[in-house]
Amino acid sequence: MNITNLFADIPDDLPEELVETLLRSGAVRIERIVSKGHRSSDGFWYDQDQCEWVVLLKGKARLQFENGEMLELGPGDYLTIPAHRRHRVEWTDPETETVWLAVHCDPDG
Amino acid sequence: MNITNLFADIPDDLPEELVETLLRSGAVRIERIVSKGHRSSDGFWYDQDQCEWVVLLKGKARLQFENGEMLELGPGDYLTIPAHRRHRVEWTDPETETVWLAVHCDPDG
Numbered sequence: 001m002n003i004t005n006l007f008a009d010i011p012d013d014l015p016e017e018l019v020e021t022l023l024r025s026g027a028v029r030i031e032r033i034v035s036k037g038h039r040s041s042d043g044f045w046y047d048q049d050q051c052e053w054v055v056l057l058k059g060k061a062r063l064q065f066e067n068g069e070m071l072e073l074g075p076g077d078y079l080t081i082p083a084h085r086r087h088r089v090e091w092t093d094p095e096t097e098t099v100w101l102a103v104h105c106d107p108d109g
Numbered sequence: 110m111n112i113t114n115l116f117a118d119i120p121d122d123l124p125e126e127l128v129e130t131l132l133r134s135g136a137v138r139i140e141r142i143v144s145k146g147h148r149s150s151d152g153f154w155y156d157q158d159q160c161e162w163v164v165l166l167k168g169k170a171r172l173q174f175e176n177g178e179m180l181e182l183g184p185g186d187y188l189t190i191p192a193h194r195r196h197r198v199e200w201t202d203p204e205t206e207t208v209w210l211a212v213h214c215d216p217d218g
Contacts (some may be wrong), residue, residue, distance in 0.1 A: 109135020
């Protein structure tokens with residue numbers, strides 16, 4: 001059995017956010033996302049057809065919602081973002097890697 | 110939007126392992142499991158119809174497989190346990206809470 005670590009295998013240099021699929025099984029999809037100061041472009045909003053469960057495991061981030069709501073996230077914080085709830089990553093810590101897991105909801109769920 | 114923390118809301122007393130569903134969406138199911146010294150009974154093996162993705166986020170544990178393989182897990186360690194790969198939790202740290210996330214594979218995947 002292979003063990004991998006969520007906090008390992010992070011390149012020193014992260015010109016772009018790093019997104020990797022850790023598991024894909026039918027409707028189930030788990031991603032690891034590593035940010036370091038990355039943020040959504042001004043005026044960009046994610047608008048997803050499915051809900052998404054997100055947990056921040058290391059680092060710090062701020063999520064912004066189109067209604068103006070702003071959420072500060074630290075290690076262990078998780079939430080489910082409903083489908084079509086427009087949001088963006090307003091800020092991630094530029095000093096350290098921010099590691100997220102994202103689990104996508106079932107498109108047929 | 111509601112934020113919850115994976116490391117919060119853990120009762121002081123854990124007579125049994127704590128298992129909570131954090132997300133259920135069609136085939137997608139995410140659970141938080143909190144152990145504190147809990148282990149599978151001697152001779153008990155999990156034998157699951159679907160594969161399971163497991164990550165340990167806090168604490169320490171040992172997983173045993175029927176072929177004799179033993180895995181030590183620490184924070185951030187994850188693996189995918191194939192369907193019908195018989196396994197048990199041989200040990201979890203009795204001194205601190207061990208927090209796991211489990212994501213079940215798609216039964217139709």
